[in-house]
Amino acid sequence: MKETKVHGYRHKTTEELVKAIDECTSLSQLFALIQHEHITIQMLTRPGASNLAPKILSPKEITGNRD
Numbered sequence: 001m002k003e004t005k006v007h008g009y010r011h012k013t014t015e016e017l018v019k020a021i022d023e024c025t026s027l028s029q030l031f032a033l034i035q036h037e038h039i040t041i042q043m044l045t046r047p048g049a050s051n052l053a054p055k056i057l058s059p060k061e062i063t064g065n066r067d
Contacts, residue, residue: 009036011036011037012037017033017037020033021033
C-alpha cells in the first residue's frame with residue numbers, strides 16, 4: 001500500500017498538539033491528526049488483566065467462520 005503524502009502540513013509543538021486534540025469533535029478528526037503527526041499508538045496487555053486463561057488459537061480458529 002502506498003503512503004499518502006500530506007502537502008502543506010506543519011508539525012505542531014507539544015502545546016499546539018494538546019490544544020488541537022482538545023478541539024477535536026470527532027474520532028475522524030483525532031485520527032487524522034494522529035496520522036499527520038506520525039504518532040504511533042500501541043496497546044499493551046498483561047496476562048493478569050482478565051480472569052480468563054490465555055488460549056492459543058489454531059489458524060482455523062482465527063480465520064474460520066467470521067459472522
